[in-house]
Amino acid sequence: MFKGVLFDLDGILTDTAEYHYRAWKKLGQEIGIPIDRKFNEQLKGVSRNDSLKLLLEKADRVGEYNSERLQELATCKNNYYLEMIKNIGPEDVYPGILTLLKELKGHGIKVSLASASKNGPLLLGLLKLNSFFDGIADPEKIAFGKPKPDIFLLAAKNINVRAEECIGIEDAIAGVQAIQSSGAMPIGVGKTSELGDKLNIVPTTEKLTYDYLVSKWEDLFK
Ligand code: BG6
Numbered sequence: 665m666f667k668g669v670l671f672d673l674d675g676i677l678t679d680t681a682e683y684h685y686r687a688w689k690k691l692g693q694e695i696g697i698p699i700d701r702k703f704n705e706q707l708k709g710v711s712r713n714d715s716l717k718l719l720l721e722k723a724d725r726v727g728e729y730n731s732e733r734l735q736e737l738a739t740c741k742n743n744y745y746l747e748m749i750k751n752i753g754p755e756d757v758y759p760g761i762l763t764l765l766k767e768l769k770g771h772g773i774k775v776s777l778a779s780a781s782k783n784g785p786l787l788l789g790l791l792k793l794n795s796f797f798d799g800i801a802d803p804e805k806i807a808f809g810k811p812k813p814d815i816f817l818l819a820a821k822n823i824n825v826r827a828e829e830c831i832g833i834e835d836a837i838a839g840v841q842a843i844q845s846s847g848a849m850p851i852g853v854g855k856t857s858e859l860g861d862k863l864n865i866v867p868t869t870e871k872l873t874y875d876y877l878v879s880k881w882e883d884l885f886k
């Protein structure tokens with residue numbers, strides 16, 4: 665049996681992936697770089713600074729900003745985002761997630777957060793989910809963000825379980841790739857067209873039941 669579950673946050677525990685998108689879109693509009701949802705797929709799971717880089721690269725404008733200005737832009741996006749999430753509460757936890765977390769706890773499975781977001785602890789507090797997490801991987805402590813495996817390896821380490829003994833849950837292609845290279849078993853939430861066909865995918869978090877996780881884990885050894 666798997667011993668740990670490594671959760672992405674934005675787009676898995678709650679709808680904050682949408683707010684990240686809106687905040688980037690707002691910043692983009694201000695600096696004359698329009699973005700749409702298709703481009704946003706590339707930003708999902710990617711760190712704040714790397715996302716800004718992708719945004720500027722898209723418009724071929726990386727060289728226009730010195731490091732101080734880049735920092736200002738990243739802070740500006742984060743301030744938009746913080747304003748958007750300030751009223752988030754337990755009622756915003758995605759369907760099925762609370763039940764799953766309770767079931768995992770009941771079965772003694774360790775749970776760890778593997779989010780690229782520096783706002784992860786703030787969000788867990790707003791959502792009142794802290795008590796379900798045995799570990800939180802700090803994105804400031806890793807060398808490389810998703811799609812590299814570092815954040816999932818750290819999340820597994822924080823609960824004293826090997827990544828190979830874990831299931832990782834993700835809604836972003838960069839995150840799925842990170843789970844795959846960590847050695848954990850990925851489960852995607854979303855569409856095959858976005859996440860690929862090399863993993864089990866559910867359309868919504870409601871389908872992420874404990875029994876589903878167990879059955880997919882058992883399939884690995886059939
Ligand atoms: C990821 C999101 O979880 O965290 C990205 O999918 C976001 O969209 C990244 O850019 C970093 O988040 P933050 O809160 O540190 O800016």
Ligand code: MG
Binds near residue numbers: 673681709835836839
């Ligand atoms: Mg996500």
